[in-house]
Amino acid sequence: MHIPDNYLSPATDAVLTVAMVPVWVHCARKVHETLDENKVAFLGMASAFSFLLMMFNVPLPGGTTGHAVGGTLIALLLGPEAACLAVSVALLIQAVIFGDGGILAFGANCFNMAFILPFAGIFLYRLIAGEDPSPARRRIAMFVGAYLGLNIAALCAAIEFGIQPVLFHDAAGNALYCPYPLSVSIPAMLIPHLLVAGVVEGLSTVLIYEFVAKAAPDYVVATPEGKGSGQTKLSLVAILIAVLAVLTPLGLLAEGTAWGEWGTDEIAETGIGYVPAGMEQGFSWEAAMPDYTFGGMPESFAYVLSAVVGIASLVIIFKLLSLTAKRPQAA
Amino acid sequence: MVGPCVYEPPADRDSYLRKNVLKLASTLSVLRSEGTHASGIDRLLARVPSTLRFIALIMVLLLCSLAKNMAFVWVLLAIELALLCTRPAKTIAQIIAPALVATLVAAIVNLPAAIFFGQTSAPIRVASKMLVNLLFVGSYAKTTTPEDLLSGLSHLGLPATVTLTIDLTLRDLILIGSEAETLSEALELRSVGKNTQKTEGVAGILGMCFLRAERHARQQAEAMRLRGFDGTVAKRQSFSLSAHALVYMLIMACVPILFFYLEAAL
Numbered sequence: 001m002h003i004p005d006n007y008l009s010p011a012t013d014a015v016l017t018v019a020m021v022p023v024w025v026h027c028a029r030k031v032h033e034t035l036d037e038n039k040v041a042f043l044g045m046a047s048a049f050s051f052l053l054m055m056f057n058v059p060l061p062g063g064t065t066g067h068a069v070g071g072t073l074i075a076l077l078l079g080p081e082a083a084c085l086a087v088s089v090a091l092l093i094q095a096v097i098f099g100d101g102g103i104l105a106f107g108a109n110c111f112n113m114a115f116i117l118p119f120a121g122i123f124l125y126r127l128i129a130g131e132d133p134s135p136a137r138r139r140i141a142m143f144v145g146a147y148l149g150l151n152i153a154a155l156c157a158a159i160e161f162g163i164q165p166v167l168f169h170d171a172a173g174n175a176l177y178c179p180y181p182l183s184v185s186i187p188a189m190l191i192p193h194l195l196v197a198g199v200v201e202g203l204s205t206v207l208i209y210e211f212v213a214k215a216a217p218d219y220v221v222a223t224p225e226g227k228g229s230g231q232t233k234l235s236l237v238a239i240l241i242a243v244l245a246v247l248t249p250l251g252l253l254a255e256g257t258a259w260g261e262w263g264t265d266e267i268a269e270t271g272i273g274y275v276p277a278g279m280e281q282g283f284s285w286e287a288a289m290p291d292y293t294f295g296g297m298p299e300s301f302a303y304v305l306s307a308v309v310g311i312a313s314l315v316i317i318f319k320l321l322s323l324t325a326k327r328p329q330a331a
Numbered sequence: 332m333v334g335p336c337v338y339e340p341p342a343d344r345d346s347y348l349r350k351n352v353l354k355l356a357s358t359l360s361v362l363r364s365e366g367t368h369a370s371g372i373d374r375l376l377a378r379v380p381s382t383l384r385f386i387a388l389i390m391v392l393l394l395c396s397l398a399k400n401m402a403f404v405w406v407l408l409a410i411e412l413a414l415l416c417t418r419p420a421k422t423i424a425q426i427i428a429p430a431l432v433a434t435l436v437a438a439i440v441n442l443p444a445a446i447f448f449g450q451t452s453a454p455i456r457v458a459s460k461m462l463v464n465l466l467f468v469g470s471y472a473k474t475t476t477p478e479d480l481l482s483g484l485s486h487l488g489l490p491a492t493v494t495l496t497i498d499l500t501l502r503d504l505i506l507i508g509s510e511a512e513t514l515s516e517a518l519e520l521r522s523v524g525k526n527t528q529k530t531e532g533v534a535g536i537l538g539m540c541f542l543r544a545e546r547h548a549r550q551q552a553e554a555m556r557l558r559g560f561d562g563t564v565a566k567r568q569s570f571s572l573s574a575h576a577l578v579y580m581l582i583m584a585c586v587p588i589l590f591f592y593l594e595a596a597l
Contacts, residue, residue, distance in 0.1 A: 037420075041420065044416075288401075288405070288455070288459075289405060294402035294405055294406070296400055296402055296593050296596030296597060297402050297593070297596075302402075305405070305406060305409050308409045308412070308413050309405070309408065309409045309412060311416075312409070312412035312413045312415065312416040313412060315416040316412065316415055316416050316423055316427070319416070319419075319420040319423055320420060320423060320424055320427070322420050323420050323421070323424060
């Protein structure tokens with residue numbers, strides 16, 4: 001679901017980025033008010049889960065790939081505002097360092113995955129779970145919230161793609177940016193997410209939430225009804241992150257480019273017969289480690305190393321941010 | 332009855348006093364050997380002889396600077412970031428801040444090469460190597476006490492006399508720094524409101540520091556003479572290789588192997 005550069009017009013990118021500014025400001029204020037320094041530091045680990053889930057590509061019908069995001073997971077742990085910031089920072093690192101997602105399209109990607117997904121996910125969770133849910137009902141609500149949250153975000157991305165040929169085309173009627181109308185983009189995005197990616201999102205949300213709720217109950221803030229009663233052991237969460245990082249090369253098994261993430265060399269082969277002018281002459285960013293690869297290194301090793309760089313960067317960023325947060329209150 | 336008296340001291344411009352001179356004096360006390368075992372990995376590294384760690388640091392700096400394949404630099408960056416993220420937030424900030432500033436300066440200095448000569452990768456290459464090297468140096472400095480550092484250097488051939496001189500100087504700097512801090516605080520308290528003589532007061536602190544340093548040195552020399560010091564400095568005993576040191580050497584041996592592998596793959 002990472003929208004690359006030049007798939008959306010600069011005007012669309014600008015509108016969505018401007019729309020995100022008040023969201024980011026509100027989320028930053030809310031996190032500053034509600035989370036203490038320990039929880040802000042933990043947000044780095046939560047963000048690492050999102051980063052790792054986005055590296056695990058799964059094969060989708062049609063020969064493309066997709067991935068989970070983990071936005072609802074973070075919202076269930078630390079609140080939707082914290083989730084928005086965490087996923088935004090993860091998307092920023094992916095765009096700048098790994099070239100996964102566009103730089104100009106950063107606002108659009110954050111709108112879909114950092115704003116729509118976690119807020120929709122937790123809203124649906126609370127709607128389904130209600131007050132004081134049983135463990136079974138809570139798990140179902142988490143699964144459904146995460147599943148539908150991801151699909152609503154995918155629908156938003158599909159609409160953003162689909163309106164491009166209507167709004168931005170040349171005199172001959174050829175699209176300047178994404179060439180696929182709504183009648184193509186919506187089913188192309190939604191069907192794989194409804195069938196596969198959404199299920200992965202739901203399952204991973206429930207499983208990781210249950211683990212964190214038992215291993216680190218002090219850090220389950222947004223849904224205290226789900227947290228365990230044992231002692232908090234952050235080392236177990238760190239071990240889970242390390243294990244997931246080592247397993248990231250499994251994401252390389254899924255071949256094919258995600259829908260809507262083709263390069264200019266691939267898009268002409270999809271059947272439209274031309275390369276949109278906006279894509280050919282558009283903005284280009286040379287990432288340091290494009291597509292999670294290092295020059296001359298085996299792909300699997302490079303993938304794990306990319307995971308290490310991403311996770312460590314996120315943890316460091318949020319630990320530094322925790323210096324501005326309030327001290328935890330004495331028990 | 333006389334009511335309570337509210338005294339508002341007049342404002343004075345003493346920001347130079349507070350921000351520069353006093354800061355400089357109290358910075359000396361930073362040389363105090365604080366706890367350097369900021370994380371579990373640092374506690375393990377502390378068991379490795381500092382000589383080995385120093386040699387490994389020089390090797391990493393050299394190989395990073397010589398690397399033509401940037402993949403090697405990214406591997407080093409990944410390792411250093413992984414070590415850094417295990418440390419407390421304040422330690423991370425103390426290591427990263429100077430590294431980022433220097434990296435930014437390096438990138439700016441190399442911008443003309445990108446703009447005028449078309450070497451667009453030059454700022455990124457130089458800045459990346461600068462960042463990686465400074466992170467390693469900063470981490471080493473933060474996790475090694477001055478005593479360990481001197482011990483490591485002495486095993487590498489640094490004359491024992493030099494080691495002793497630096498050791499004594501560091502101890503005196505810490506003492507002088509603490510005394511300067513106390514004197515500065517006293518001056519600040521005496522400078523509430525308008526104080527036209529604060530500049531003379533600051534000069535007085537520096538003079539006092541000089542006099543105390545001279546007195547410390549004289550007393551140190553007398554004490555050492557009384558204890559039979561005749562100018563001969565005994566060489567420190569060589570260190571023994573522990574299990575931690577062997578494992579550390581095995582891991583560090585992989586670094587040049589990786590370097591040559593990636594350079595060959597280029």
